Amino acid sequence: MMVSVYWAEAGLEKSNFKPKEFLQSFGRRKSRKLLITKQNLLEDSLPDYLIDLSKLFLVGQKFWLEIGFGGGEHLAGRALANPEITMLGCEPFYDGIASMLGHIKREGIKNIRIFNDDARLLLKALPDKSLERVFILFPDPWPKLRHQKRRIVNQQTLDLLARVMCEGGELLLATDHVDYGVWMLEHLQADPRFIWQANEPEDWQNPPPGWVETRYQVKTTLEGRKPMFLRYVFSG
Numbered sequence: 001m002m003v004s005v006y007w008a009e010a011g012l013e014k015s016n017f018k019p020k021e022f023l024q025s026f027g028r029r030k031s032r033k034l035l036i037t038k039q040n041l042l043e044d045s046l047p048d049y050l051i052d053l054s055k056l057f058l059v060g061q062k063f064w065l066e067i068g069f070g071g072g073e074h075l076a077g078r079a080l081a082n083p084e085i086t087m088l089g090c091e092p093f094y095d096g097i098a099s100m101l102g103h104i105k106r107e108g109i110k111n112i113r114i115f116n117d118d119a120r121l122l123l124k125a126l127p128d129k130s131l132e133r134v135f136i137l138f139p140d141p142w143p144k145l146r147h148q149k150r151r152i153v154n155q156q157t158l159d160l161l162a163r164v165m166c167e168g169g170e171l172l173l174a175t176d177h178v179d180y181g182v183w184m185l186e187h188l189q190a191d192p193r194f195i196w197q198a199n200e201p202e203d204w205q206n207p208p209p210g211w212v213e214t215r216y217q218v219k220t221t222l223e224g225r226k227p228m229f230l231r232y233v234f235s236g
């Protein structure tokens, strides 16, 4: 079994993308042994929840995007709390996508659509100014110096975001990796299109209002690490 990437269904033309345009920012796409329940969820339900760009933008909805939703608990929580918003979620790791589908089924969520590949491919395909909010939470830190160029937060991603974010839209980031936190700040503070919304240490030491904990956040907090939370407003 494996669900392939639904390029055509998402309205994406694979030929629009140059090979190796993006350095890979994620590890494995499949665990060695995917539980049969998860395989069944992927086979039976994923096609119903995949992003179809041709339908999505006909109705003038509002969109929030999570890049790398992991197990999907954050996006599920946001979707339940904000039923008027359509949540787009990108995740290339099939175990995570199956967990997300589990949330959708169990919690009766209607307003989530999934892209099962690299978020940057979707960013290239979305219409201008279509995202009101973007979450990049606990992205893979790529701690080795020679791997840092794989970090998803970089100038190339900020340029992609700048085209698709609405004026006044929010970019929310979190990390428990001090070095990556500094990297995020360096990149974002150097880009005048993104304005940091912090006035005092509490503003980055604590999550902003309405926060939903991610699986990774729970794990890292139990291990005694203190995440940082960065909130930026996009000013065009």
Ligand SMILES: C[S@@+](CC[C@H](N)C(=O)[O-])C[C@H]1O[C@@H](n2cnc3c(N)ncnc32)[C@H](O)[C@@H]1O
Residues within 6 Å of the ligand: 025, 026, 027, 067, 068, 069, 070, 071, 090, 091, 092, 093, 096, 117, 118, 119, 120, 136, 137, 138, 139, 140, 152, 214, 215, 216, 217
């Ligand atoms: C450390 S995990 C954190 C997951 C989740 N945000 C959390 O906090 O629990 C980082 C996730 O980002 C995903 N990821 C990495 N690069 C990505 C990309 N280019 N597009 C979409 N997801 C990506 C990985 O597959 C992984 O699931």
